[in-house]
Amino acid sequence: MELIDTFFNAEVLRRSFPMLVKGLWVTIKLGLVSIIAGLALGLALALLRLYGKRPVQFVTSVYIDIFRSLPLLVLLIIIYYALPFVGIRMSGFWSAMCALTMVSGAYSAEIFRAGIQAIPKGQFEASQALGLNYRQMMFDVVLPQAVKIVIPPLTNNSINVIKDTALASVVAIPDLLKQATQAQALAANPSPLIGAAIIYILFLWPLVAAVSRMERHFGAGEH
Amino acid sequence: MDGFVSIRNLDKFYGGFHALKGINLDVAEGEVVCVVGPSGSGKSTLIRCINHLESFTKPSEIVVDGTAVAPGKSLSTIRAEVGMVFQSFNLFPHLSVRRNVMLAPMRVRGRSAKEAGEQADALLKRVGIAEQAGKFPKHLSGGQQQRVAIARALAMEPRVLLFDEPTSALDPEMVGEVLDVMKSLAGTGVTMIVVTHEMGFARQVADRVIFMDSGEIIETGTPEDIFSNPKEARTQNFLGAVLNH
Numbered sequence: 001m002e003l004i005d006t007f008f009n010a011e012v013l014r015r016s017f018p019m020l021v022k023g024l025w026v027t028i029k030l031g032l033v034s035i036i037a038g039l040a041l042g043l044a045l046a047l048l049r050l051y052g053k054r055p056v057q058f059v060t061s062v063y064i065d066i067f068r069s070l071p072l073l074v075l076l077i078i079i080y081y082a083l084p085f086v087g088i089r090m091s092g093f094w095s096a097m098c099a100l101t102m103v104s105g106a107y108s109a110e111i112f113r114a115g116i117q118a119i120p121k122g123q124f125e126a127s128q129a130l131g132l133n134y135r136q137m138m139f140d141v142v143l144p145q146a147v148k149i150v151i152p153p154l155t156n157n158s159i160n161v162i163k164d165t166a167l168a169s170v171v172a173i174p175d176l177l178k179q180a181t182q183a184q185a186l187a188a189n190p191s192p193l194i195g196a197a198i199i200y201i202l203f204l205w206p207l208v209a210a211v212s213r214m215e216r217h218f219g220a221g222e223h
Numbered sequence: 224m225d226g227f228v229s230i231r232n233l234d235k236f237y238g239g240f241h242a243l244k245g246i247n248l249d250v251a252e253g254e255v256v257c258v259v260g261p262s263g264s265g266k267s268t269l270i271r272c273i274n275h276l277e278s279f280t281k282p283s284e285i286v287v288d289g290t291a292v293a294p295g296k297s298l299s300t301i302r303a304e305v306g307m308v309f310q311s312f313n314l315f316p317h318l319s320v321r322r323n324v325m326l327a328p329m330r331v332r333g334r335s336a337k338e339a340g341e342q343a344d345a346l347l348k349r350v351g352i353a354e355q356a357g358k359f360p361k362h363l364s365g366g367q368q369q370r371v372a373i374a375r376a377l378a379m380e381p382r383v384l385l386f387d388e389p390t391s392a393l394d395p396e397m398v399g400e401v402l403d404v405m406k407s408l409a410g411t412g413v414t415m416i417v418v419t420h421e422m423g424f425a426r427q428v429a430d431r432v433i434f435m436d437s438g439e440i441i442e443t444g445t446p447e448d449i450f451s452n453p454k455e456a457r458t459q460n461f462l463g464a465v466l467n468h
């Protein structure tokens with residue numbers, strides 16, 4: 001019973017619940033903004049890496065590799081604590097959003113690239129032969145087909161972004177984890193942390209399950 | 224004499240490999256030219272240069288309807304005038320048959336969905352598959368898919384149609400339906416350049432037959448000239464092999 005009182009204390013959980021909900025809201029906001037910006041950045045990077053001029057391709061691939069190697073926490077701390085030394089000062093929210101976007105953009109770029117490269121050459125040739133310009137070829141023919149391929153890995157990546165928002169608590173953003181730690185300190189009881197863990201799981205489990213379903217579905221449908 | 228399609232000194236290299244060796248060819252407006260020759264002789268490469276799916280550099284030159292084929296703004300104009308039908312159909316799998324035909328007229332010619340849709344219906348009727356308009360390509364037979372591809376090319380109202388072995392990927396029983404559509408196009412004023420192994424089709428429909436080997440045009444003449452009185456030994460050997468196999 002000691003265990004339940006310590007980790008699943010109903011009274012503590014009830015009192016901390018409003019804080020956790022506020023935190024969840026911040027987590028969702030930060031996650032969504034970063035996911036959307038990361039997707040846009042990733043698509044742009046993928047197109048530059050595939051079709052840009054040689055030097056542009058090179059710079060893009062260096063960017064992608066660097067931001068896939070750099071631990072997110074390190075990047076976040078650099079943005080929040082180091083950039084102010086050169087006069088770039090951002091709030092915790094925007095620092096976290098930048099860090100998440102830059103990294104998620106690098107991963108999304110590789111996913112988009114693989115998706116585009118999976119489209120048969122004949123699709124590009126048929127588009128060109130019909131007189132479609134580059135933009136029309138990409139947006140009317142190639143990307144609508146690539147989307148089917150990239151949705152499962154992009155969803156995976158989005159799940160990672162939402163999980164990584166927890167790192168933002170180090171730059172004092174009142175996200176779900178931060179709220180939970182504060183509630184824990186207030187109540188001198190770790191139940192709010194367990195509450196936060198349960199909220200993360202309840203929130204992300206459906207997405208994880210959806211990816212598995214999509215992978216099974218597309219895997220079976222394509223071949 | 225310059226043709227509607229005029230090819231001058233066309234050289235094409237793949238790395239160190241000389242795929243086309245100084246091709247010269249003029250095709251008149253409305254003419255139907257069939258290109259035959261052994262595998263690897265450069266037939267596909269030649270017609271893919273005409274709409275610049277394969278690049279080439281000066282002094283090689285191709286002119287279509289007075290416009291030089293070169294990268295840049297004029298290329299989309301040329302591509303809009305030059306239709307292509309591929310061996311592997313290359314229909315857009317995410318679009319219905321009707322949408323496949325409508326896409327380019329809407330995007331390139333700026334047609335409204337209504338106009339493009341009516342035109343698509345008329346073209347699909349013309350190639351004999353009006354009732355398949357709402358289906359997706361994967362639900363059609365190979366012969367039906369290739370007829371959609373022809374309708375899609377026709378929707379741009381091309382002055383020139385390029386065919387690269389349009390029946391080679393088809394089951395034998397479907398070859399006829401595609402060739403019939405192509406026959407119906409010959410003589411409508413559209414210039415046709417057809418790479419094919421269908422010697423019967425070439426004999427019946429071509430105004431001129433071109434025999435290629437090793438990146439060169441070896442012999443050109445009327446179907447009668449090429450099939451009944453080939454002059455070059457290489458032409459004789461090739462035809463001997465394909466006609467009596």
Ligand SMILES: Nc1ncnc2c1ncn2[C@@H]1O[C@H](COP(=O)(O)OP(=O)(O)OP(=O)(O)O)[C@@H](O)[C@H]1O
Pocket residue numbers: 237240242260261262263264265266267268269
């Ligand atoms: N992208 C490429 N890279 C390197 N070599 C190529 C490429 N495309 C074609 N070739 C070579 O150029 C030559 C001509 O090829 P092409 O496809 O034009 O022949 P073809 O006459 O159309 O043959 P087929 O009847 O088999 O289609 C071949 O030897 C081929 O291997």
Ligand SMILES: [Mg+2]
Pocket residue numbers: 266267268387388
């Ligand atoms: Mg070929």
